[in-house]
Amino acid sequence: MAADHGSKQVILSGIQPTNRLTLGNYLGAIKNWVKLQSDAACYFMVVDQHAITVRQDPSELREATWFALASYIAAGIDAEKASIFIQSQVPQHAQLSWILNCYAYVGELSRMTQYKDKSAKAGSNIPVGLFTYPLLMAADILLYDSHLVPVGEDQKQHVELTRDIAERMNSLYGADTFVVPKPFIAKIAARVMDLQTPTAKMSKSAVNENGSIFLNDTPKQIENKFKRAMTDSETEIRFDIEQKPGVSNLLSIQAAITGDSIENLVARYVGKQYGHLKLDTAALVIQELEPLQKRTQELLQDKGELNRILKKSAEAAQAHAEKTVQRVYERIGFILPTGAR
């Protein structure tokens, strides 16, 4: 049987420490997690094992992992309410991932959009891990009997695949082998777009750093990036993703920060110019990030405290994960070291 969480929903998500986190990660993921942690049993990871599917410099990986962890906490994720941990510190992720490798099909993995995109960029030596990446993600999700997985639009396909594999294994080994999860996509800022190429999502690993707002950018850097944000050759401020992706992106960012509706925001900009919209958006972002940046720096100065938080959180996560691994091992016919059958 799946572990008992009482009546609480289990929510799990993670971010890769591939670089410093961006405004996209914050508005599209972390800010929503903070709201969820009071009502659900939450697991929020830094997925370092996913990060190495693309070559990483070891010291940069370490630094990005600390930065992500500190950002989670600084943004308001409370280790007393949610479990915050580093994926590689819970070995059950790799264990379950192998099992799922034996139940997933090459055909379904080949259809993953992220794999197609990232393998195209990897040249002729495509790491196998890039291909099996969604199975490590499926393991992350299934280990904790997660019901809901908050992700951006781009990750929805991976959660759908997780559902398919969970259902496949449930039909082989019993309906209570895995909880079948659902993706949970926040409506506002589901996709924060690149400031230079507003038809592409803002990303940590974008080639042009001017398109991404990093969570440790200085106020001046933030202001400059917004001032240079790509708009269009018209002058009217209205929301139209197809015709005006740059302007729409700035409006969405404002909506995600203030909670205002797009209609209200648009009404406020009647007769105003793009310059106003850009500067207002920059000011809002600077104001929103300021306390977060201060707290992140404090935490990064105190790795002892971060380690204490991690240790406690990872132990709790590991206990749950181990239960799941044992259940799956037992059902597929592995002999458990505890108690012969």
Ligand code: ATP
């Ligand atoms: P990379 O550039 O390394 O591919 P990324 O910046 O796209 O990374 P991920 O680590 O893939 O970020 O994503 C972490 C979480 O943040 C996911 O839930 C993802 O959907 C969300 N996220 C990432 N970028 C954005 C964005 N631009 N808008 C909204 N959500 C985003």
Ligand code: LTN
């Ligand atoms: N693949 C995701 C990160 C990720 C994740 C997860 C998200 C890894 N494991 C489990 C939700 C649940 C990404 O690139 N955004």
